[in-house]
Amino acid sequence: MVEMSIIYAACVAGAIGLLFLLPRGDRRWAPIGAVLGGGALGAGLLALSRGQAAGGGVDVFFYVLAFLAVGAAVRMITHPRPVYAALYFILVVLAVAGLFVQLAAEFMAFALIIVYAGAILITYLFVIMLAQEAPDDRHPDALTDYDATAREPVAATIVGFVLLAALLGMMYRGTSQMPAHAATHRPADAELAMLTGKVEAALRKADLIRPEETIREVDAETRTALVASPSGDGVRTVTLPVDLRVSNVDAVGVSLLSEFPVSLEVAGVILMLAMLGAVVLARKERLDAPRESQSLIGKAPHDSQTLIVGVGASAEGGAS
Amino acid sequence: MTDALSVLALNHYLLLSAVLFVIGFIGFLTRRNLIIMFLCTELMFQAAAIAMIAFGAHHGNVQGQVFLIFILTIAAAEAALALALVVMLYRRRPTLDAEKWSELKG
Numbered sequence: 001m002v003e004m005s006i007i008y009a010a011c012v013a014g015a016i017g018l019l020f021l022l023p024r025g026d027r028r029w030a031p032i033g034a035v036l037g038g039g040a041l042g043a044g045l046l047a048l049s050r051g052q053a054a055g056g057g058v059d060v061f062f063y064v065l066a067f068l069a070v071g072a073a074v075r076m077i078t079h080p081r082p083v084y085a086a087l088y089f090i091l092v093v094l095a096v097a098g099l100f101v102q103l104a105a106e107f108m109a110f111a112l113i114i115v116y117a118g119a120i121l122i123t124y125l126f127v128i129m130l131a132q133e134a135p136d137d138r139h140p141d142a143l144t145d146y147d148a149t150a151r152e153p154v155a156a157t158i159v160g161f162v163l164l165a166a167l168l169g170m171m172y173r174g175t176s177q178m179p180a181h182a183a184t185h186r187p188a189d190a191e192l193a194m195l196t197g198k199v200e201a202a203l204r205k206a207d208l209i210r211p212e213e214t215i216r217e218v219d220a221e222t223r224t225a226l227v228a229s230p231s232g233d234g235v236r237t238v239t240l241p242v243d244l245r246v247s248n249v250d251a252v253g254v255s256l257l258s259e260f261p262v263s264l265e266v267a268g269v270i271l272m273l274a275m276l277g278a279v280v281l282a283r284k285e286r287l288d289a290p291r292e293s294q295s296l297i298g299k300a301p302h303d304s305q306t307l308i309v310g311v312g313a314s315a316e317g318g319a320s
Numbered sequence: 321m322t323d324a325l326s327v328l329a330l331n332h333y334l335l336l337s338a339v340l341f342v343i344g345f346i347g348f349l350t351r352r353n354l355i356i357m358f359l360c361t362e363l364m365f366q367a368a369a370i371a372m373i374a375f376g377a378h379h380g381n382v383q384g385q386v387f388l389i390f391i392l393t394i395a396a397a398e399a400a401l402a403l404a405l406v407v408m409l410y411r412r413r414p415t416l417d418a419e420k421w422s423e424l425k426g
Contacts, residue, residue: 018343018346022350044335044339048331048332048335058329058332058333062332062333066332066336069336069340070336070339070340070343073340073343073344073363074343076347076359076360076363077343077344077346077347077350077351077356077360077363082353082355082356082359085356085359086359089359089362089363092340092363092366093366096366096369096370099333099336099370099373100373103325103333103373103374103376103377104377105373105376105377105385107385108369108373108385108388108389111389111392112369112392115392115395115396116362116366116392116395119396120362120395120396120399123399123400123403124355124358124359124399124403127355127403127406127407128355130407130410131355131406131407131410131414131416132416133414133415144416144417145417146352146353146415146416146417146418146419147352147353147356149352150350150351150352151349151350151351151352151418151419152349152350153350155349156346156349156350157346157350159346159349160342160343160345160346160349161342163342163345164338164339164342167338167341167342168335168338171331171334171335171338172331175327175330175331175334176327178327178330178378248382248385251382252382252385252386252389255381255382255383255385255386256386256389259383259386260386263390267389267390267393270393270394270397271393271396271397273397274396274397274398274400274401275400277400277401277404278400278401278403278404279404281401281404281405281407281408282403282404282407282408
């Protein structure tokens with residue numbers, strides 16, 4: 001069992017370290033904060049690994065990836081420049097994807113990288129670069145006031161770490177009462193019964209069935225398949241090859257499409273509504289919009305109008 | 321699928337999830353840049369995702385992963401709408417300071 005006193009001490013040290021690291025006017029205290037925060041993180045991980053000595057669980061890659069994730073997350077909320085914060089968030093996403101691979105969730109690891117690091121974060125970077133302004137024109141590198149100083153750092157840090165300590169205290173008391181292996185008892189590779197196409201392809205590749213035969217039923221428990229031939233001379237049972245396994249993608253796909261098909265449709269509708277909403281919200285103001293807001297969006301509508309006039313004039317010239 | 325995750329290993333992942341969530345929470349409270357505040361909510365999504373996958377591995381099924389697909393959907397929709405709102409606000413008044421928009425409290 002993990003000693004809770006070490007965890008609580010790590011919470012306090014981490015809170016003080018994070019307090020020093022949060023952006024403020026002077027950066028003098030940042031190294032102390034980094035040492036304290038790193039020490040707290042190390043102490044927490046050490047407490048975990050000492051508690052782990054009793055029985056197997058995670059390997060060393062967990063500690064490396066967890067250190068990366070937490071370190072990058074801290075740097076993300078403490079870095080005064082938004083672009084760097086977004087890049088550190090990509091590092092968090094990569095570390096979390098590594099943890100997913102550790103948990104045998106390969107599909108979600110790649111989906112996370114593609115969706116988060118590839119799509120969402122690029123959108124964030126676009127908006128940051130679109131909307132970031134320098135406080136004065138002579139120093140384009142200067143930070144704006146709202147990036148350089150944190151808002152209520154003491155109160156927020158105390159609240160956050162009290163929440164963390166409460167969560168961890170409850171967690172260690174609660175999860176110790178969970179059954180050791182609450183896994184539902186079902187045969188390994190139970191999804192094979194629904195993946196007849198995959199089974200048939202594997203059997204054809206291994207030359208276990210003749211070309212004209214088709215799979216009628218797959219029994220995942222005994223790892224056999226009922227094979228029928230079109231000529232009607234009865235069915236026979238074929239044992240599945242041992243290397244035919246259900247991959248993570250297969251399992252997720254079967255679960256998604258057989259258990260949650262309606263949710264999948266709703267997710268599609270949500271994505272389309274979000275796309276429409278984003279287009280409606282972020283579109284340029286029209287020419288006939290009120291004059292007060294038009295002055296803020298610059299000269300773009302004006303230019304496009306002259307462009308259209310110019311195109312029209314040249315078209316007229318070409319016609320005559 | 322591999323063997324089910326033990327309670328001890330599950331605790332590791334839940335601890336990491338709690339730490340990431342709290343860091344995102346503190347970031348959301350302390351940062352004043354609108355875009356960074358939304359980025360911190362994404363960090364909290366990551367924490368929830370770790371807990372989801374770890375519990376799924378503990379129970380030996382893939383429903384945690386399937387649920388994470390829907391979380392990713394909501395996160396993508398939320399990011400698109402939030403960033404569109406930020407762009408709209410920025411056009412109206414060129415600042416990203418959350419406190420400059422305090423009249424939106426109503």
